[in-house]
Amino acid sequence: MAESQAVQAGPGRRWVQPRSSIEPKLDRDAVRPIRLPPLRRFRARIRARGRLWATAYAFVLPAFALTALFSIVPLFMVIRRSLYRGNIFDTDLTFAGLRNYKALFAAGGGHSLVVTATYTIGFVLVSLVAGMGIAFLLDLPLPGLKAVRALFIIPLVVPAVATAFIWFILFQPQTGLFNRILTGAGLPQVTLDNPTVAMVAIIGFGAWQFFGEVVILFLAALKTLPNDVIEASIVDGATGWQQLRYIRLPLLRPQTALITVISTLTGLQAFTQIFVLTNGGPDGATQTALYYVYNQAFGLGAAGSIGIADAMAVLLFVISILVTIAQVVIVGRAARAVS
Amino acid sequence: MLKRTVGRGKRTVWGAVGISLVAVLVAACGSSGNEAASSDQSAPGGSSSSAASESTPSSSESSGGTVEITYWSSSSQAEIDYLDSHFNDSHPGIKVTGQYVASADNTTAKVVAALKSNTEPNVLLGQDPSNLPLYAQSGKALDLTEALKTETDALYPGIKSGLFYQGKQLGFALGGVGNYVLFYNKDDFAKAGIAGPPTTWKQLSEDAVKLTDAAKNHFGIYIPLGSSEWISYVWESLLWGNGGSLLNQDGTKVAFDSQAGIDALTTWYNLVQKDKAAPTTSFAQGGSFDGAPAFASGAVSMIVEGQWALADFKDINYGVALMPAGTSGKSSAGIGIGVATAFDTGNDAQNKAAQEFIKWLGQPEQGAYLTSVSGGLPSAPAQLDQDLVKKQIAAQPTYSTFAAQLEFGQVRPTIPGYAAISQALSDNIDKALRGKLTPEQAIKAAAETANAALANAGS
Numbered sequence: 001m002a003e004s005q006a007v008q009a010g011p012g013r014r015w016v017q018p019r020s021s022i023e024p025k026l027d028r029d030a031v032r033p034i035r036l037p038p039l040r041r042f043r044a045r046i047r048a049r050g051r052l053w054a055t056a057y058a059f060v061l062p063a064f065a066l067t068a069l070f071s072i073v074p075l076f077m078v079i080r081r082s083l084y085r086g087n088i089f090d091t092d093l094t095f096a097g098l099r100n101y102k103a104l105f106a107a108g109g110g111h112s113l114v115v116t117a118t119y120t121i122g123f124v125l126v127s128l129v130a131g132m133g134i135a136f137l138l139d140l141p142l143p144g145l146k147a148v149r150a151l152f153i154i155p156l157v158v159p160a161v162a163t164a165f166i167w168f169i170l171f172q173p174q175t176g177l178f179n180r181i182l183t184g185a186g187l188p189q190v191t192l193d194n195p196t197v198a199m200v201a202i203i204g205f206g207a208w209q210f211f212g213e214v215v216i217l218f219l220a221a222l223k224t225l226p227n228d229v230i231e232a233s234i235v236d237g238a239t240g241w242q243q244l245r246y247i248r249l250p251l252l253r254p255q256t257a258l259i260t261v262i263s264t265l266t267g268l269q270a271f272t273q274i275f276v277l278t279n280g281g282p283d284g285a286t287q288t289a290l291y292y293v294y295n296q297a298f299g300l301g302a303a304g305s306i307g308i309a310d311a312m313a314v315l316l317f318v319i320s321i322l323v324t325i326a327q328v329v330i331v332g333r334a335a336r337a338v339s
Numbered sequence: 340m341l342k343r344t345v346g347r348g349k350r351t352v353w354g355a356v357g358i359s360l361v362a363v364l365v366a367a368c369g370s371s372g373n374e375a376a377s378s379d380q381s382a383p384g385g386s387s388s389s390a391a392s393e394s395t396p397s398s399s400e401s402s403g404g405t406v407e408i409t410y411w412s413s414s415s416q417a418e419i420d421y422l423d424s425h426f427n428d429s430h431p432g433i434k435v436t437g438q439y440v441a442s443a444d445n446t447t448a449k450v451v452a453a454l455k456s457n458t459e460p461n462v463l464l465g466q467d468p469s470n471l472p473l474y475a476q477s478g479k480a481l482d483l484t485e486a487l488k489t490e491t492d493a494l495y496p497g498i499k500s501g502l503f504y505q506g507k508q509l510g511f512a513l514g515g516v517g518n519y520v521l522f523y524n525k526d527d528f529a530k531a532g533i534a535g536p537p538t539t540w541k542q543l544s545e546d547a548v549k550l551t552d553a554a555k556n557h558f559g560i561y562i563p564l565g566s567s568e569w570i571s572y573v574w575e576s577l578l579w580g581n582g583g584s585l586l587n588q589d590g591t592k593v594a595f596d597s598q599a600g601i602d603a604l605t606t607w608y609n610l611v612q613k614d615k616a617a618p619t620t621s622f623a624q625g626g627s628f629d630g631a632p633a634f635a636s637g638a639v640s641m642i643v644e645g646q647w648a649l650a651d652f653k654d655i656n657y658g659v660a661l662m663p664a665g666t667s668g669k670s671s672a673g674i675g676i677g678v679a680t681a682f683d684t685g686n687d688a689q690n691k692a693a694q695e696f697i698k699w700l701g702q703p704e705q706g707a708y709l710t711s712v713s714g715g716l717p718s719a720p721a722q723l724d725q726d727l728v729k730k731q732i733a734a735q736p737t738y739s740t741f742a743a744q745l746e747f748g749q750v751r752p753t754i755p756g757y758a759a760i761s762q763a764l765s766d767n768i769d770k771a772l773r774g775k776l777t778p779e780q781a782i783k784a785a786a787e788t789a790n791a792a793l794a795n796a797g798s
Contacts, residue, residue, distance in 0.1 A: 087476035087477075088451055088455075088473070088476065089451075089454060089455055089476050089477040089478070090455075091476065091477065091478050103795070106795075107795060168625075168626070169625070172623070172624055172625070173620055173621045173622060173623055173624070174620070174622055174624070174632060174636075175624060175632065189620055191565075191620075191621055191623075193564065193565045193566065193621055193623075193769070281566045281766075282565075282566045282766065282769070283566060283766040283770075298447055298448045298451070299758070300758050300759060301447065301469055301470055301472065301473045301755060301757075301758050302470075302472035302473040302475075302476060302755030303755040303756045303757070303758055303759045303792055303793075303795070305795065
């Protein structure tokens with residue numbers, strides 16, 4: 001088909017297998033200057049390689065130790081704690097097996113997972129479509145566009161709490177900008193007390209904050225697209241839309257898949273804007289799984305359950321892993337389709 | 340050549356291992372430092388524990404019999420300095436040191452973390468008694484019943500109940516409490532020919548209808564809309580005014596699903612939905628659901644508000660009155676208090692000193708000081724006779740009414756499930772006020788959610 005043919009010549013390969021040509025060279029370079037009899041040379045090479053490995057691992061060790069101390073160990077602590085009942089101070093721990101996981105669903109946890117799914121789907125769609133669209137626009141050869149690019153980084157670098165608070169003010173009844181415009185136009189007001197508005201607001205904020213990253217990634221990917229293929233298609237009389245549909249988008253498929261994985265993981269971890277904008281309300285309509293964890297652990301005081309909070313954290317972890325694996329498989333397939 | 344390479348290689352390896360060891364050690368020290376510092380009880384006091392132990396090299400007992408204790412406060416540094424110097428000057432055997440901790444939502448997490456890692460202060464000047472059950476779970480909250488009996492009996496009666504949990508007194512109410520009263524627009528009342536503020540909700544409803552001018556988008560009263568603690572907090576005054584109560588005798592189930600509760604919500608429901616005498620859009624602003632802008636802008640003629648709103652209302656010719664009475668004929672209002680809690684650090688001398696410090700804070704002079712610097716209300720009637728509070732009474736015409744309302748006030752119940760009960764209430768009250776549920780349905784739904792939360796509480 002035209003699609004796969006066009007793709008054949010593409011440089012997607014470069015992206016798929018970038019490292020294979022670099023690694024062996026390193027080893028050889030390190031050993032080559034030493035000229036010795038064959039056996040000694042072999043031993044020296046082993047030793048040299050061993051030294052190289054030891055040095056390399058020694059440099060990796062601090063990062064690994066810190067990861068183990070602050071990520072892996074706490075992860076197992078959370079998994080273990082999710083199997084126990086008791087207060088937050090662990091003064092009355094009793095083994096509960098999987099009862100916390102059951103209690104989680106009785107205490108509104110299922111609803112918060114549905115909210116998380118809704119949010120993540122909305123978030124990924126909006127940031128991908130907006131990010132990709134703007135990346136295509138910024139890729140156009142127009143004067144002054146380079147200066148505009150920086151604007152899309154602003155939401156990324158400003159602290160989320162500060163920008164979320166600006167959104168909060170925008171949604172204020174009577175006085176917020178949105179509602180002044182709406183009342184001015186004779187329309188009913190929108191406030192975060194409305195479940196739909198609240199959901200749209202947190203998706204909007206999340207996507208607005210994140211899509212700059214998507215723009216950068218897509219823009220970088222667009223810059224690597226081969227000009228010859230596109231020029232050839234122009235010679236063949238392809239319209240702009242045909243170029244986009246049959247050449248650029250298929251060539252971008254591996255990057256698109258990767259960006260989808262990143263966006264999904266970001267979406268699953270939404271918290272800040274919910275904390276600032278809605279507090280999970282109204283009536284739990286924006287209580288995502290992560291906010292649920294916070295609420296059970298700290299928000300509800302003594303009425304919350306740290307066991308349920310940990311169970312939800314573990315559940316969210318498992319879901320994230322599963323979603324990532326599923327998406328990585330899709331990325332692999334997409335990559336293979338290209339090469 | 341080879342040797343040199345080997346040597347360099349080795350050095351590189353050991354250098355890298357060395358760097359990583361240092362990094363790991365630094366990380367390990369960072370994580371265990373707090374525990375190490377607090378295992379000897381010389382330096383309790385959270386994040387700055389290591390600094391504290393450095394600045395006080397001799398341990399608390401050995402320095403000439405002086406017991407050193409710390410407390411956490413979210414008030415100003417000036418207040419901390421005042422308390423430190425005045426207490427230490429009058430108590431030669433004890434040295435208190437106040438530490439400022441930021442207020443807002445994350446204080447709870449901070450205190451929990453400190454209690455878990457044994458770095459808690461001896462005394463916490465907290466803002467919220469609803470955390471007392473949580474602190475009780477740590478097993479470290481000291482029972483103040485004996486030490487503070489006189490001071491506690493001197494408090495306003497409605498405040499006292501909030502300090503006890505499971506039969507133990509875990510907190511003491513500091514000066515500077517808050518409540519709410521009814522604000523009314525004198526000009527609007529004069530125009531409508533109404534002589535004075537209503538004294539019952541029945542009368543208030545009639546007045547509100549008279550004051551409403553639908554054509555001009557003007558309403559008689561603002562009933563708070565939205566999902567927030569403020570909504571249930573104000574609504575509770577109607578429940579109590581109707582003779583109802585939030586919980587049953589032993590606190591195991593809610594009791595607001597009574598006729599008193601249904602009547603209370605019906606009063607609000609009718610004002611908003613039936614009589615259209617209250618706005619149907621929220622005037623919440625900046626996370627405050629009291630709706631102050633509604634009254635400040637003249638959109639409504641009455642509102643239930645606290646002292647903090649006075650500055651917003653400076654352009655309005657208003658008066659204040661006690662909360663209208665319910666069907667029981669009594670007025671009632673919620674009271675918000677800050678509490679001092681003492682934590683057991685396993686050191687008797689420190690525990691005694693901590694209680695002594697709270698006792699001192701409970702004297703009328705200190706109570707009046709805290710009341711005046713906070714701009715709030717006295718926690719005990721005796722503070723009204725102190726000069727500092729007298730000055731406030733003279734400066735604020737509304738102060739006496741607010742203080743009088745304290746006699747008919749109640750604090751939120753101190754139980755683990757209160758946050759959940761309040762949330763269930765405000766969610767369903769809001770649904771009723773927006774016409775999605777009848778008052779009966781809303782109260783029933785709130786009671787079901789709240790009872791489920793109560794049953795699960797603390798598991």
